[in-house]
Amino acid sequence: MTNTTYEVTGSTPFLGHQPGETFDAELAPDVERRALERGSIKKTTAKKKEDGDG
């Protein structure tokens, strides 16, 4: 299983993550496709923000 790092880019939380947060997940292909198309998330290489950062 390979996780991908995503950033929440829309104005609404996604999978429990707030806008601007990054998270690691292995999304189902259809879920990922729709989320990328609507702009809810984007793939990122940025390090995942840990709780308490910032």
Place this chain on the structure above:
Amino acid sequence: MAKRIALKDHVSVDSVDLSNFARAVEFTSEHERIDVSGFNATGANEYLAGQTEQSVSVEFFGSYGTGEVHATLYPIHKDREVVAFEWRPDQTAPVSATNPQLEGNVQLLTYSPSVTRGEEEAWTAEFVAADPAGLTYTTTP
């Protein structure tokens, strides 16, 4: 168990948290009533539970920002997609026996935004269960 005022509900469609854009939820689960009555001394009817029809209606505020209501719902309808749906009473607490979550895979067969001049844009979307698992309440995260 205490009575509650619905204020903190969690509503998610296709993993997008649309809670702040929703203001009413109505879940319906109905078994078809099959009349299997035969002649009998009392004249009373006898029924069996038949096929199950499930749907959940959500009243949304119309919003057109990135990842908001229109951007989430319209592609699901247009492309006939099956997506995950979640609703639970308290978004600030995890799923539990006292915060059960209705969840399942749904389709949005009708997309019908409507507006009236001078009023907030709000309209109801009806999601129907899309697979044999149906819409069920879970009590574990």
